Amino acid sequence: MxxxxxxxxxxxxxxxxxxxxxxxxxxxxxVTKVLSWSPPPPGFLKLNVDGAIFPDQHRAGIGIILRDGKGDVVAACSKLEGDVVSPEFIEASALLRGLQFCAQWGVPKLVLEIDFLLLVNALQSQTVFLTDFAFLINDIRRMMRGFLEVQILHVNRMGNVAAHQLARNAWNVEDIVMWWGSCPYFVSQAVWLDRNNVL
Missing domain, CATH: 1.20.5 (Single alpha-helices involved in coiled-coils or other helix-helix interfaces)
Known part of the structure; x- marks a missing residue:
């Protein structure tokens, strides 16, 4: 015995x-892997986020874009972040910031689309991850519980171009820049391609 x-x-x-x-x-x-951007289901908005590291500055950028079922931009954001620990950390930070913004804007139902598979797996798993960004995973899970419904998708990098361009733009930002109901010129082509489902 x-x-x-x-x-x-x-x-x-x-x-x-x-x-x-x-x-x-x-x-x-x-995990559902998506090759290109597609509209969210009725009643949902889609949040794409991405992070970019600027090693020379010891900083990173976060890109956030929220779109409706027609592919129109509800809001977009470029934010500069300091104290970069790792790529995992900045990707998780980007998602947490995106969720915080959506909670402030009163978004009830969300589809989250990110190109960092490790983060998608961590959020869909019940396993406790002992990593340098584990506390961020817990914060993200708490934020997700505040929405009526959240779906998580892993997207190919080509389906996350708009968020990536917003993250890269943070190099030119002192702290944060936001756009409401429109997108900046440098992501307009990516948004158009996404809307028309062109790879």
């Missing part, structure tokens, strides 16, 4: 690693 308890309750490091791979593999199979 003691042996059975020991075997079921304690695992070798190799067994633990295998179990984690199984859990991670199961999560990744549930």
């Amino acid at each position: 003691e042996v059975a308890l020991y075997q079921s309750g304690c695992r070798t490091p190799a067994q633990k690693a295998y179990k984690q791979v199984q859990v991670f593999d199961g999560v990744s199979k549930q």
Whole structure:
């Protein structure tokens, strides 16, 4: 009896690693990968976010774009962030900022589209991740519970161009720049291509 308890309750490091791979593999199979931008379902808005690191400045940029079912821009944002820890950290920060803005704007239902698969997997998993951005994952999960409904999709980088361009633009921003009901000229082509579903 003691042996059975020991075997079921304690695992070798190799067994633990295998179990984690199984859990991670199961999560990744549930992820819907989108190749290009597509409109959200009726009643939803779609939030795309991205991060960009500027190593020379020791800073990073965040790009946020919120669109409706017709592909029209509801709001867009470029924000400069300091104290960059890692790419994972800035991608998670971008999503957290995007959710904070959407909560302030009173958005009830959201489709989140991000091109960073590790973050998508972390959010869809029940596993506790011991990473340098684990606290951000917890903050994001808390924010997500404040909406009526949230869907998470992993998008190909080509489907996230507008958010990426907004993140790169943060290089030129002192703190934050926002656009309401329109998009800046430098993302207008990406928005048009997304709206017309052109890769």
